[in-house]
Amino acid sequence: MRAGAAWCMKPTVGCNTRGRDGAPSHLDDESLGAYVDGELHAWAEQAAADHLRTCSACRVAAEAIAALGSAARRSESPEWDVEAMVALVDAGISETGAVGMACESRGSMAEGMLRGSWAGRVIGWVRSHRRFALGLGIALIVLAVSVLGVAGTAYRRELTAEDRLLVDSHYIVRSGNVGALLVSYPGR
Amino acid sequence: MVGSEWAYMSDGDLAGRAASGSQDAYSELVRRHSTKLLNLAWRMIGSEDAAWDAVQEALLAGWRGISNFRGEAEFYSWIRRILVNAIMGQFRKEGRNRAGTVSLDMPADSGEPGEPLHLQVEDAGSDPQDVVGRIETAREIAKAVARLPDIYKTVFLLRETELMSYSEIAGVLGIAEGTVKSRLSMARRILRETLGEEVKAARFA
DSSP: OOBOOOEEOOOOTTBOOBOTTSSBOEEOHHHHHHHHTTOBOHHHHHHHHHHHHHBHHHHHHHHHHHHHHHHHHHOOOOOOOHHHHHHHHHHHHHHHOSTTOOOOOOHHHHHHHHTTSHHHHHHHHHHHTHHHHHHHHHHHHHHHHHHHHHHHHHHHHTOOHHHHHHHHTEEEEEETTTEEEEEEOTTO | OOHHHHTTSOHHHHHHHHHTTOHHHHHHHHHHHHHHHHHHHHHHHOOHHHHHHHHHHHHHHHHHTGGGOOSSSOHHHHHHHHHHHHHHHHHHHHTOOOGGGOOTTOOOSSSOTTOOOOOOOSOOOSSHHHHHHTOSSSHHHHHHHHTSOHHHHHHHHHHHTTOOOHHHHHHHHTOOHHHHHHHHHHHHHHHHHHHHHHHHHHHHO
16 A cells, blocks of 8 residues: 555745645645655655645755665775674574474574584684685594594504513403403413 | 575575575575674564574574465565564563563663763754654654663664654564554653653753
């Protein structure tokens, strides 16, 4: 439904539109706003435009409404960390699961855990440097395996000759629910 | 698919892929629209932290409901509707949604409670053009908007910063177009009077 033209009677100078009693008439606030917003019917818009051509008071008021909106659109806003938002939403999705899965929102929980924390920043960085992060992850895995291998070898080298003899002379037999049994091998 | 390739896809295509389960596609939508959503939420609520929470919740709700997005509307319009509804629901919970609390002296919700409006106006006449035309930046108007009662502020912001039609606003808020028109008119009147009062105060200081 589009707004029709409504008129209010406010005595003001500079207006050539007259009401039935001869006093100057003006567009009311709602209609003036609807005119500025382009929300009047064509016939009402034409009537309002005709009025504005002859009424400086309404013209000034209309310009003020337009200026107010223009200023509101220009108003400053904070700098937002969009990548952090992407990371938080990703984290929330990982918790809530697949598309269309109905569950209680856990955004606050994810936000509470991650936003502003090192974990949130790490996730954000990983998302913006995916390839590098993948390479780094693979390098870390290779490094970890190597360290474990070296450590294992060093441990084995620490076995005494007696330990080796003990290990070599036994083998493990698994028997039902009894558990592991260490059985002597009499031949060695 | 490499991240940069998502950037060349339309919102509709991305939403379609997201509905098929592509989280990367949805992330691209989040990347594209977060700033606009955060700005709207911040202007409505007046707090950066609360705006952040509201947008995050809305985006998660969007993911859960992305399969309901049919593509008849723009993705941004769809997710904005979710956000606005969530914020209005929060206002209702907090009892902030009453028009009866209208007061030109009410403290700002913008994190600067009680801070008086300061206009860069040396001299101003009584007509609205003088009031608005002499303000050097839009910051003063933003503060005045932040002080509006929520029901007026919401309609004003949806119209003036989101450039939504009365019909769209009515649809999002679930109110009649006539109510949109009257609330918008009230918001503008309060802003005009608020700014006018400050101008008068500045002139006699």
